[in-house]
Amino acid sequence: MVLPDFLAEDGKSVIIAIDHTLYSWPCPGLEDRGRIIDKVAAAGADGIIASYGTIRDFRGRFLHAAPILKLDITTLTMGTNYALTEYVMAYTIEDARRLDVRTVLTYIQLGAPFELEALRQAAMLAARCDKEGMSYLCEIMPVESKTYPDPAAPEAIIAACRTGAELGGHAIKTTMPVPSTAIAEAVKACGVPVILAGGAFAKDRQQLMKDVATAIGQGAAGVAFGRNAWGAPDPGAVVSGLREIIHPRAGKR
Numbered sequence: 001m002v003l004p005d006f007l008a009e010d011g012k013s014v015i016i017a018i019d020h021t022l023y024s025w026p027c028p029g030l031e032d033r034g035r036i037i038d039k040v041a042a043a044g045a046d047g048i049i050a051s052y053g054t055i056r057d058f059r060g061r062f063l064h065a066a067p068i069l070k071l072d073i074t075t076l077t078m079g080t081n082y083a084l085t086e087y088v089m090a091y092t093i094e095d096a097r098r099l100d101v102r103t104v105l106t107y108i109q110l111g112a113p114f115e116l117e118a119l120r121q122a123a124m125l126a127a128r129c130d131k132e133g134m135s136y137l138c139e140i141m142p143v144e145s146k147t148y149p150d151p152a153a154p155e156a157i158i159a160a161c162r163t164g165a166e167l168g169g170h171a172i173k174t175t176m177p178v179p180s181t182a183i184a185e186a187v188k189a190c191g192v193p194v195i196l197a198g199g200a201f202a203k204d205r206q207q208l209m210k211d212v213a214t215a216i217g218q219g220a221a222g223v224a225f226g227r228n229a230w231g232a233p234d235p236g237a238v239v240s241g242l243r244e245i246i247h248p249r250a251g252k253r
């Protein structure tokens with residue numbers, strides 16, 4: 001199996017997601033894509049999740065951060081609460097290769113009306129990535145629905161991680177479960193690296209960082225922070241803080 005390029009030597013990863021403006025607006029803090037890439041790359045992000053346009057236009061500024069290309073698209077929402085939208089696959093492995101990208105991502109919303117199509121696309125992409133020597137970061141999250149009344153419940157997150165692994169994801173990106181200790185079972189159940197999203201703007205940032213430390217202690221491989229990185233007053237400092245928790249022996253970049 002191909003080792004994802006966003007994992008550092010210790011097998012862990014600090015990823016920053018800046019793809020939000022592909023599907024929502026406004027995103028205060030993310031107006032200037034070049035500026036945010038420069039800040040988080042210089043602070044030592046291991047990977048940056050971004051849209052095709054952003055990677056194409058700023059590829060030279062990622063430094064050591066692995067670009068992670070989001071291949072699917074949804075309809076645009078206004079605001080950052082992400083109402084349920086529609087979904088289609090848009091870009092290909094060839095597009096990723098042309099941009100010198102070795103990891104691709106799609107987003108499966110479990111419980112959404114388009115769940116089956118997103119699962120089918122993920123399955124085909126995982127197989128294609130194996131054939132092409134690419135990595136597939138499978139973002140798979142329960143959304144509030146009849147099937148998942150509590151989308152952060154441990155059993156929902158464990159199911160999501162296992163499904164992502166069964167589909168062939170080389171790593172899984174999912175929601176931080178509540179409580180965060182529950183990630184241990186999800187990690188055990190899926191056997192591939194599990195990366196946790198930062199989620200909505202945190203009212204209590206200290207608690208968020210504590211939850212990250214707990215999850216890493218329970219076997220999570222890292223985080224992919226979006227809103228809580230680019231929406232923070234100093235996104236570079238967020239990356240440094242995450243590196244201290246996730247790569248405690250690596251020192252500052």
Ligand SMILES: O=C[C@H](O)COP(=O)(O)O
Nearest residue numbers: 017197198199225226227
């Ligand atoms: O790629 C985008 C993420 O799914 C959302 O990131 P976030 O929840 O940390 O803002």
